[in-house]
Amino acid sequence: MKFSLTNNFKEKLRNEIQNHNVNFIKKSFEGISYVDITELLIEFDSNDSKYVIDNIDIETSAMIISELDEDDRKNFLKIFSAEELAKFLELIDSDDGADILSELSEDFRNKVISEIDDEEKSKNLKELLQYDDDVAGGLMAIELVKCNINWKINQCIELIKKQAENVSNIYSVYVTDNKGKLLGKVSLKEIILAKDNSRIKDVYDDYIISVDAKMNQEEVSQIMQKYDLTVLPVVNKRGKLLGRITIDDVVDVITENAEEERQIMSGITSDVEEDDSIWKLSNARLPWLIIGILGGLFGAFFLGSFENNYFKDNQVFLSLSFFIPLIMATAGNVGIQSSSIVIQSLSNPSAFENTVYERLFKVLLVSILNGVVLSILVYLGLLISDYYSVLDFGLYSQTALIVSVSLFSIVMVSSLLGTITPIVLDKLNFNPALASGPFITTTNDLIALAIYFIVALLLGGF
Amino acid sequence: MKFSLTNNFKEKLRNEIQNHNVNFIKKSFEGISYVDITELLIEFDSNDSKYVIDNIDIETSAMIISELDEDDRKNFLKIFSAEELAKFLELIDSDDGADILSELSEDFRNKVISEIDDEEKSKNLKELLQYDDDVAGGLMAIELVKCNINWKINQCIELIKKQAENVSNIYSVYVTDNKGKLLGKVSLKEIILAKDNSRIKDVYDDYIISVDAKMNQEEVSQIMQKYDLTVLPVVNKRGKLLGRITIDDVVDVITENAEEERQIMSGITSDVEEDDSIWKLSNARLPWLIIGILGGLFGAFFLGSFENNYFKDNQVFLSLSFFIPLIMATAGNVGIQSSSIVIQSLSNPSAFENTVYERLFKVLLVSILNGVVLSILVYLGLLISDYYSVLDFGLYSQTALIVSVSLFSIVMVSSLLGTITPIVLDKLNFNPALASGPFITTTNDLIALAIYFIVALLLGGF
Numbered sequence A, B: 001m002k003f004s005l006t007n008n009f010k011e012k013l014r015n016e017i018q019n020h021n022v023n024f025i026k027k028s029f030e031g032i033s034y035v036d037i038t039e040l041l042i043e044f045d046s047n048d049s050k051y052v053i054d055n056i057d058i059e060t061s062a063m064i065i066s067e068l069d070e071d072d073r074k075n076f077l078k079i080f081s082a083e084e085l086a087k088f089l090e091l092i093d094s095d096d097g098a099d100i101l102s103e104l105s106e107d108f109r110n111k112v113i114s115e116i117d118d119e120e121k122s123k124n125l126k127e128l129l130q131y132d133d134d135v136a137g138g139l140m141a142i143e144l145v146k147c148n149i150n151w152k153i154n155q156c157i158e159l160i161k162k163q164a165e166n167v168s169n170i171y172s173v174y175v176t177d178n179k180g181k182l183l184g185k186v187s188l189k190e191i192i193l194a195k196d197n198s199r200i201k202d203v204y205d206d207y208i209i210s211v212d213a214k215m216n217q218e219e220v221s222q223i224m225q226k227y228d229l230t231v232l233p234v235v236n237k238r239g240k241l242l243g244r245i246t247i248d249d250v251v252d253v254i255t256e257n258a259e260e261e262r263q264i265m266s267g268i269t270s271d272v273e274e275d276d277s278i279w280k281l282s283n284a285r286l287p288w289l290i291i292g293i294l295g296g297l298f299g300a301f302f303l304g305s306f307e308n309n310y311f312k313d314n315q316v317f318l319s320l321s322f323f324i325p326l327i328m329a330t331a332g333n334v335g336i337q338s339s340s341i342v343i344q345s346l347s348n349p350s351a352f353e354n355t356v357y358e359r360l361f362k363v364l365l366v367s368i369l370n371g372v373v374l375s376i377l378v379y380l381g382l383l384i385s386d387y388y389s390v391l392d393f394g395l396y397s398q399t400a401l402i403v404s405v406s407l408f409s410i411v412m413v414s415s416l417l418g419t420i421t422p423i424v425l426d427k428l429n430f431n432p433a434l435a436s437g438p439f440i441t442t443t444n445d446l447i448a449l450a451i452y453f454i455v456a457l458l459l460g461g462f
Helices: A007-017 A023-027 A034-041 A046-054 A058-067 A070-078 A082-091 A094-102 A106-115 A119-129 A153-163 A188-193 A217-226 A247-265 A278-310 A314-321 A324-347 A357-386 A399-427 A431-435 A438-460 B007-018 B022-027 B034-041 B046-054 B058-067 B070-078 B082-091 B095-101 B107-115 B119-128 B155-162 B187-191 B217-226 B247-265 B278-310 B315-320 B324-347 B356-387 B399-425 B434-435 B436-462
Strands: A146-148 A172-176 A182-187 A231-235 A242-246 B146-147 B174-177 B184-189 B231-235 B242-245
Touching: A007 A023, A007 A034, A007 A046, A023 B278, A034 A046, A034 B217, A046 A058, A046 B034, A058 A082, A058 A094, A058 B034, A082 A094, A082 A106, A082 A119, A082 B399, A094 A119, A094 B324, A106 A119, A106 B174, A146 A153, A146 A231, A146 B231, A153 B022, A153 B187, A172 A188, A172 A242, A188 B155, A217 A231, A217 A247, A217 A438, A217 B247, A242 A247, A247 A431, A247 B070, A247 B315, A247 B324, A278 A314, A278 A438, A278 B315, A278 B324, A314 A399, A314 A438, A314 B119, A314 B315, A324 A357, A324 A399, A324 A431, A324 B247, A324 B324, A324 B436, A357 A399, A399 A431, A399 A438, A399 B022, A399 B046, A431 B184, A438 B324, B007 B022, B007 B034, B007 B046, B022 B174, B034 B046, B034 B058, B046 B058, B046 B070, B058 B082, B058 B399, B082 B095, B082 B107, B095 B107, B095 B119, B095 B155, B107 B119, B155 B187, B174 B242, B184 B187, B184 B231, B217 B247, B242 B247, B247 B434, B278 B315, B278 B324, B278 B436, B315 B399, B315 B436, B324 B356, B324 B399, B324 B434, B324 B436, B356 B399, B399 B436, B434 B436
Parallel strands: A146 A172, B146 B174
Antiparallel strands: A172 A182, A231 A242, B174 B184, B231 B242
């Protein structure tokens, strides 16, 4: 039975693991990508997985460990000894290795590092561990091929031959001066095309985009996207070449950011997936639901005291209350639309951005346009339905006017709030997507309710 | 004054364009990435931009035209003759060329193609135009380096030398049989490392992932992400090598999908950006706002006739109406949370997905847990505030029970709807994110209102 990602094969493999059928395991996984094996192994408990990992070739095992996401890896890392992990780390790129090390307790991490025989590798890993997860230095791998600007092409080819084993994908060779400062690059294509005795100096490309090791990962990802780069060199503040970031890591950053934004927008606190436990799923949802409930209770309190103190005539309040859903829905929709447009431009910053005032002025115009259209629609709709007695539920005569005037005000206020909030959040280094999340939308709802009843008081003249 | 992406430089350039200062333009743009020049030029009107494009080197101009996004390009394409466009198309990759051609009217497109001198290029472009925009064939470029499995390495190097000019980035050389069927690849690294007279047969890697030209772009992007590929060969159904997709195109797909999802979730109809015209921005927002308004009017009608027909005692309806915001907010939050978790797993499909029934059963458990916690919280909160007369607005004695029982039912119903809707939308080939958009959330609000008042009737015993 050949390898396939099906429930059938999963059960078959489970049996063969129990039978300790090493032959079956070896044969099934021959020539299969570590990515597929990983997808299969996370379905098993850690002991069964370890049995598989121990019985396939060690390069594949190392790649499986590096392919796991943090959640799944937590269970895997517990069952390997420091010595076993050190063997894996010697075989994978230093950026992935540093990620794994950063997930270990400090004691165990030091133990693993001390077990690494390859001195170069352990030096690289220690260096990488100094960077935060979310900056260029935390994304880069140290392994790269570089050559001195004064070399000849054949010296460079010799070096590639020597270093090629350690560097998993070579796209280009970086060119540095004697002090290691990054000067440019030569693509492998150029190297193949150039004559053996031509000098790097004469064939290299001195136009090269690099980033500082401290740059945050969102900026790194914007640069790689903007300039369509597959690999991006990282330098220190003196311009010395430190490492390189490859596009696959940035694709992960982009995907994670999109998922994080989706979770924030829909009010889920932590990074959960559909296959997490019921308890974890509940736990991720409850906090935001409780915030919504508190907002709702506050709204009830507000409506109650308002009715009690200002509306002598219950019938008036009653006919106004029918439009609470309309008011709340519009406030919510307008607010989220506005934030979303701002969030979009914050995530694609342009060099020629409008100032905050220009933005607000534009939003003001858009919301006046929207507000006028919507209020007129609602006003006419209510007048007509009153005339034909469609809404024959004792519509208080001024309701139509009150609803449409407050609708206009709410469109204006929600647009402005929806525009300002993400800008302020971004300035304060919060994720601007929070502006579309339950906390801000609940606040927005309450403000809209307040506006509605204040307009009613002003226009109704009670 | 050197090139910089600032308003100052923009004004300076505008002046120099008016003065026809060709020297200034040539000097400013020397050694500058076409990406930056493009970002600057979209700030100008098309005539000024054309003046710049006509006066810099034609390779850069061609890259600028290919870098523009569809919106901006529309204006640019109008001002070039078929002959000029043909010159650009000869210089850029066929995938970008085909994108540009597909944006032209059929007549003009044929005219441009007939002006292309390079026969190979015009054949390639015609071939690519047959594919839809959103399948692998629409993403791929025809240009690639391939060699026969029976060749020797030095034959292959000769070929690379010959073809290198036409292929912008070479990552690996594809290996085919005599009929052009894809068999594997050799990386440039391998080619540099191999001895000149070794055979491709002996050094190539026969493990290669490829996709069918008809595969849709979401699947393509999932595969490239999953296997961390920078380039992916495209084959026809007989396995013949047709072209290759590079990661930068897939990064664009990922980013566009994330933006599309954000726009759908926040109820914006078309692809708009903050710097679009006020009219376009309004236009993108109004349709969803009107749907919200219609929902709200329907809600008002529902509340009115309900009150009219079933509630003899206005006071009871009044005290229930205070909790409309609570009910609506919770329904909305629960619904969006549930959809969001499903949308997430739909966008990262796993081979071992739960069935729809398993999913619903799990959601049921999560929502019972959430529902119980929230209802108890609200029930206790209302009892306590009644006791201490915090909510002294004539709270109808059974309100606390009615609110908490209906809250529980609403959490259940909204969870299930929020889970089923994206699955159904996905099955029907709609974007599942629509489940978090205004249409579904408005419907969800109305269902919640109905549940609330039906529970009130049942428990209140009016």
